[in-house]
Amino acid sequence: MQQSLLAFEQVYYTYPGTQKSVLNGITLQIPQGKKCALIGRNGCGKTTLFSLANGLYKPQQGRVYWHDKAIQYDRKNLMQLRQKVGLVFQNPEQQLVASTVEEDISYGLCNLGLPIAEIQQRVTQALREFQLTELAERPIHHLSLGQKKRVSLADVMVLRPELLLLDEPTAYLDRPQSRNLMAMLNKIYQSGTTIIMASHDLDLVYCWSDWIFVMDAGRLILEGKPEDIFSQREILDSIELGLPPVYEIFITKELATKEHNSENFRQKILQFFC
Numbered sequence: 001m002q003q004s005l006l007a008f009e010q011v012y013y014t015y016p017g018t019q020k021s022v023l024n025g026i027t028l029q030i031p032q033g034k035k036c037a038l039i040g041r042n043g044c045g046k047t048t049l050f051s052l053a054n055g056l057y058k059p060q061q062g063r064v065y066w067h068d069k070a071i072q073y074d075r076k077n078l079m080q081l082r083q084k085v086g087l088v089f090q091n092p093e094q095q096l097v098a099s100t101v102e103e104d105i106s107y108g109l110c111n112l113g114l115p116i117a118e119i120q121q122r123v124t125q126a127l128r129e130f131q132l133t134e135l136a137e138r139p140i141h142h143l144s145l146g147q148k149k150r151v152s153l154a155d156v157m158v159l160r161p162e163l164l165l166l167d168e169p170t171a172y173l174d175r176p177q178s179r180n181l182m183a184m185l186n187k188i189y190q191s192g193t194t195i196i197m198a199s200h201d202l203d204l205v206y207c208w209s210d211w212i213f214v215m216d217a218g219r220l221i222l223e224g225k226p227e228d229i230f231s232q233r234e235i236l237d238s239i240e241l242g243l244p245p246v247y248e249i250f251i252t253k254e255l256a257t258k259e260h261n262s263e264n265f266r267q268k269i270l271q272f273f274c
């Protein structure tokens with residue numbers, strides 16, 4: 001059986017001062033060693049789920065487990081959890097705290113109280129890996145959005161998390177920047193980090209992920225391999241998600257075949273588009 005890294009069990013969450021719960025008894029397990037995607041309409045609770053995953057929020061009912069142990073919400077345990085479960089926000093402005101790139105990347109390491117030499121070594125490596133060396137001393141507010149996104153990813157990866165949560169990583173990026181970011185994510189994955197990304201880009205999700213969670217109204221309604229998820233058109237249409245455009249084009253045009261729900265079919269599409 002696949003080992004789960006992080007698990008939600010019957011989790012409910014309502015924002016303070018509001019009436020309606022955003023997560024409504026969600027149960028799901030993020031499998032170790034997969035490239036996962038989380039999809040669902042605007043407002044279905046994806047970002048909220050991520051915020052519970054790294055202990056930013058605490059469920060009013062239900063439990064969140066890390067490596068089969070229920071999360072403890074005291075300061076020390078939360079600090080350890082946030083080192084292991086890295087969250088990259090959709091908007092980098094929510095994440096960047098220091099005045100320069102180098103300071104921002106070292107911030108989390110300083111909080112961990114690591115020796116200066118180790119901090120310097122890890123920051124230098126992160127600057128190199130995320131193509132930020134030349135920007136090391138640049139003030140954060142002078143960076144482009146794509147550069148800020150790379151800094152926020154470096155901020156999290158420098159802590160060497162086991163699980164990386166990415167909220168809309170390619171939002172607002174142009175195509176070359178998106179491709180560059182995805183290449184970085186693939187390297188991160190190959191070095192052993194499990195990744196889950198929330199995205200509205202169904203083509204990206206179809207091409208990149210190997211496990212997909214579909215949420216609606218604060219619940220998990222489907223999970224599975226891309227070819228299995230996107231073969232369930234009626235359910236996806238019923239929650240107004242639809243199919244990835246690349247998949248749809250192939251089904252409706254000349255490549256329509258009886259095997260369009262298979263991994264082989266997905267591989268054919270990948271050769272063309274991804």
Ligand SMILES: Nc1ncnc2c1ncn2[C@@H]1O[C@H](COP(=O)(O)OP(=O)(O)OP(=O)(O)O)[C@@H](O)[C@H]1O
Pocket residue numbers: 015016018022040041042043044045046047048049
């Ligand atoms: N701080 C908050 N206080 C009150 N309500 C909030 C807060 N943050 C989010 N919400 C509400 O919770 C619901 C779920 O929001 P969430 O951001 O988790 O959805 P999402 O699936 O990530 O959406 P999107 O795809 O648009 O990013 C929405 O109705 C949103 O308005």
